[in-house]
Amino acid sequence: MRVADMFRYSFGNLARQKLRSFLTVFGVIVGTSAITLMVSLGIGLQKQTVEFFNSVDFLTSVQVFPQKRNTSLMNFGRPIAGGATMKLDDGTVEEFKKIPGVLTAYPTLDFGGNLTVERTVDGKKKATTGRFVQFVGIPQAAIMPMYRDKTLAGAFWTEESPGENIAVVPADVLHDMGLGPPLPGHEKEGETAALKGDPRWKELLGMEVKLQFSVVVQNGEPAPKEEEKEGEDGVKEDPPEKEIMTKRVTRRYRIVGVYDSADIGLPMAPLVFIPLDQGKEILKLRAPRSSAAPESTYRSITVKVKDASLTDQVQREIDGRGYGTMTIQDVVQVIGYVFITLKAVLGAVASIGLIVAFFGIANTMIMAILERTREIGVMKALGARNAEIRRMFVMEAAAIGGLGALCGIAGGWAFGKGLNALAAWFVEKRGGPEGVYLFVVSPWLAGGTLAFAVVVAVIAGLYPAWRAARLDPVAALRSL
Amino acid sequence: MGDTLVTALDRLDLDIARGAFFGVVGRSGSGKSTFLNLLGGLDTPTAGTIEVDGLKVTGASQDSLASYRRDKVGFIFQQFNLIQSQTALQNVEMPLVFANVAPAERRKRAEELLDRVGLGPRRKHRPVELSGGEQQRVAIARSLANRPAILLADEPTGNLDSATAASVTELLKQMNRDGQTIILVTHDRPMAEAVCSRFIELKDGRVLSDSATPTPQPAAGA
Numbered sequence: 255m256r257v258a259d260m261f262r263y264s265f266g267n268l269a270r271q272k273l274r275s276f277l278t279v280f281g282v283i284v285g286t287s288a289i290t291l292m293v294s295l296g297i298g299l300q301k302q303t304v305e306f307f308n309s310v311d312f313l314t315s316v317q318v319f320p321q322k323r324n325t326s327l328m329n330f331g332r333p334i335a336g337g338a339t340m341k342l343d344d345g346t347v348e349e350f351k352k353i354p355g356v357l358t359a360y361p362t363l364d365f366g367g368n369l370t371v372e373r374t375v376d377g378k379k380k381a382t383t384g385r386f387v388q389f390v391g392i393p394q395a396a397i398m399p400m401y402r403d404k405t406l407a408g409a410f411w412t413e414e415s416p417g418e419n420i421a422v423v424p425a426d427v428l429h430d431m432g433l434g435p436p437l438p439g440h441e442k443e444g445e446t447a448a449l450k451g452d453p454r455w456k457e458l459l460g461m462e463v464k465l466q467f468s469v470v471v472q473n474g475e476p477a478p479k480e481e482e483k484e485g486e487d488g489v490k491e492d493p494p495e496k497e498i499m500t501k502r503v504t505r506r507y508r509i510v511g512v513y514d515s516a517d518i519g520l521p522m523a524p525l526v527f528i529p530l531d532q533g534k535e536i537l538k539l540r541a542p543r544s545s546a547a548p549e550s551t552y553r554s555i556t557v558k559v560k561d562a563s564l565t566d567q568v569q570r571e572i573d574g575r576g577y578g579t580m581t582i583q584d585v586v587q588v589i590g591y592v593f594i595t596l597k598a599v600l601g602a603v604a605s606i607g608l609i610v611a612f613f614g615i616a617n618t619m620i621m622a623i624l625e626r627t628r629e630i631g632v633m634k635a636l637g638a639r640n641a642e643i644r645r646m647f648v649m650e651a652a653a654i655g656g657l658g659a660l661c662g663i664a665g666g667w668a669f670g671k672g673l674n675a676l677a678a679w680f681v682e683k684r685g686g687p688e689g690v691y692l693f694v695v696s697p698w699l700a701g702g703t704l705a706f707a708v709v710v711a712v713i714a715g716l717y718p719a720w721r722a723a724r725l726d727p728v729a730a731l732r733s734l
Numbered sequence: 735m736g737d738t739l740v741t742a743l744d745r746l747d748l749d750i751a752r753g754a755f756f757g758v759v760g761r762s763g764s765g766k767s768t769f770l771n772l773l774g775g776l777d778t779p780t781a782g783t784i785e786v787d788g789l790k791v792t793g794a795s796q797d798s799l800a801s802y803r804r805d806k807v808g809f810i811f812q813q814f815n816l817i818q819s820q821t822a823l824q825n826v827e828m829p830l831v832f833a834n835v836a837p838a839e840r841r842k843r844a845e846e847l848l849d850r851v852g853l854g855p856r857r858k859h860r861p862v863e864l865s866g867g868e869q870q871r872v873a874i875a876r877s878l879a880n881r882p883a884i885l886l887a888d889e890p891t892g893n894l895d896s897a898t899a900a901s902v903t904e905l906l907k908q909m910n911r912d913g914q915t916i917i918l919v920t921h922d923r924p925m926a927e928a929v930c931s932r933f934i935e936l937k938d939g940r941v942l943s944d945s946a947t948p949t950p951q952p953a954a955g956a
Contacts (some may be wrong), residue, residue, distance in 0.1 A: 259831050271817050632815045635776060637804020637832040637880070639797050727776045731815065 255642045264650040281614040282658020285607030286707050290666025292604040298598035298694040304586050304613040312582040313562035316569045319578035327591040340577045343551040350525020350557050353565035361552035363391035363533035367467035382431040387526045391533015396558050402695035407455035421507035422527040424515030434458050437516045461509045468500045469539050613713045621717035631730025644723035652708050659707035669697045742768035743939045755910040757926035757933030758919045765939040766919045774807050774886045775799040787883035808877030812889035814869040816861040822872045823857040829879045867898035885916045903926035
């Protein structure tokens with residue numbers, strides 16, 4: 255029997271009991287559309303995350319550490335124990351700058367702290383409630399376009415040593431502290447949102463903000479690393495009495511720029527940018543955090559390459575010199591592992607629908623065989639081999655699965671599109687970025703769901719088909 | 735089925751000549767349908783051998799039996815046994831589908847056969863739209879589709895009125911005149927006498943009489 259004939263008979267037979275076939279197919283539609291919708295949510299979230307990380311700004315960075323780093327899912331980013339420890343200091347920074355393809359290199363300097371502003375209210379000076387922010391010391395050449403291009407007033411510094419403490423601050427942080435207008439979508443009652451060029455942003459320039467943070471000090475100096483001292487007789491001596499305390503440090507910065515922080519997209523603490531040298535000054539107040547690399551001045555160095563295509567090459571070069579390196583690609587890779595798990599869980603939950611459909615298909619096929627017993631007898635009398643009868647019924651089951659999957663995938667896709675439009679409308683209305691999406695149906699998802707549904711249907715059809723094939727032709731011909 | 739073993743046919747020793755119109759007559763339960771099922775490869779005997787057109791049917795595998803039914807045998811049933819969801823043409827094409835004949839070729843052959851049984855204009859009709867006589871004609875056309883060595887007809891006129899039965903019988907005779915070997919099973923002895931070149935009468939699974947040997951066989955085992 256030709257495959258085309260088998261197709262014709264299988265689909266023709268489905269049309270014989272239209273309502274029953276429809277109901278069975280509908281079960282598959284529900285199952286496959288649920289799988290499509292759920293897994294496409296996983297894909298959509300992954301795609302948005304990866305797209306964000308893959309924005310050119312991130313792709314040109316190589317993070318360098320004193321020790322090799324783990325890139326596995328469970329221990330991602332942790333130093334690999336037992337490896338060599340390299341030194342990261344200003345000399346290393348200069349060394350990295352000389353590597354071909356490198357735009358610039360600088361120590362990675364970021365510190366958490368409280369940001370406050372003093373305002374004069376009714377002739378009295380009053381400090382606002384503090385807001386936790388991340389201070390980033392960075393050379394101007396390394397400021398990512400995603401921040402640089404978003405200044406609402408003022409600009410990032412052009413000289414690396416401006417002679418005074420300056421900062422570029424995010425607009426929403428200032429607004430939270432009662433300064434400046436709100437960003438679109440963040441208006442409170444009676445407020446009007448401001449866009450780039452609004453004079454209200456300019457009023458903030460020149461204003462002074464305070465960063466407060468704590469440092470651990472010992473005898474009035476930053477606490478040094480632990481060192482073991484041994485006496486002459488080899489007996490460990492008790493370390494001398496230490497006076498360890500935390501000291502509150504306040505630094506003042508003049509606002510030279512305000513940037514739109516609403517569309518950055520990362521759920522992290524707001525970033526306040528200060529020149530690199532000023533970041534180094536804060537570092538001097540603190541003890542090195544990493545006891546693993548006591549010789550290093552810096553915990554990490556950021557190397558910016560000229561073009562994203564050079565990142566791999568530069569990473570390999572630095573890696574080859576014994577340092578630990580990490581790029582956004584490593585992060586994206588490990589995010590991939592997390593999303594695989596997420597998609598598997600979502601898919602497994604949605605598969606319950608298809609398991610229900612499995613029983614529906616098996617039931618329909620058993621009914622079909624009971625109804626067509628005589629017909630099976632006739633086909634056997636006309637020369638159909640058992641294998642052909644079996645294949646005809648398996649294909650009929652597969653047709654139910656395939657037809658249901660095609661409709662279900664299309665339905666899930668369409669429903670996801672609808673939800674995407676709804677999400678985009680909602681986010682845009684609230685002042686968020688354009689083009690937000692949640693559901694993405696990839697060709698792999700569509701193909702995989704189709705194949706899965708067909709396999710499930712075929713398995714459901716195997717037993718009924720086997721029963722049909724082994725029918726005794728004489729008995730089958732006698733049946734009603 | 736069941737625990738009791740029933741001997742449906744016993745001590746049957748026959749040679750049927752090519753081109754014969756051979757009849758098997760007997761009452762209900764005489765074993766004539768079993769005879770036809772054995773000959774058609776639908777059933778297998780517990781003992782003995784059957785050879786058709788030089789091919790040994792007994793002892794063949796399930797697949798070989800299917801091939802045998804497909805290539806050597808044509809069936810005509812009392813109940814017509816047409817597939818209700820298929821048109822007359824598709825029903826006639828069915829054995830050719832299992833024989834992997836190309837669609838154009840099998841369509842041509844089926845159309846010719848339907849013309850031959852006088853149903854060319856009704857080829858697009860489904861069985862439910864045809865009369866009993868017409869349905870049996872479609873079944874006859876189907877049985878000839880694979881140009882079988884033997885045509886097995888099980889009470890082909892049993893469900894038809896006498897006028898329609900006569901026309902179907904005439905059609906079978908015509909097929910036989912064209913060289914087709916036909917084995918007809920019927921309870922209607924006068925019909926067998928009228929159309930068959932030779933016939934046997936079965937009773938309780940044994941041959942009671944054979945028209946080729948005028949004297950009745952002595953009761954076997956007596």
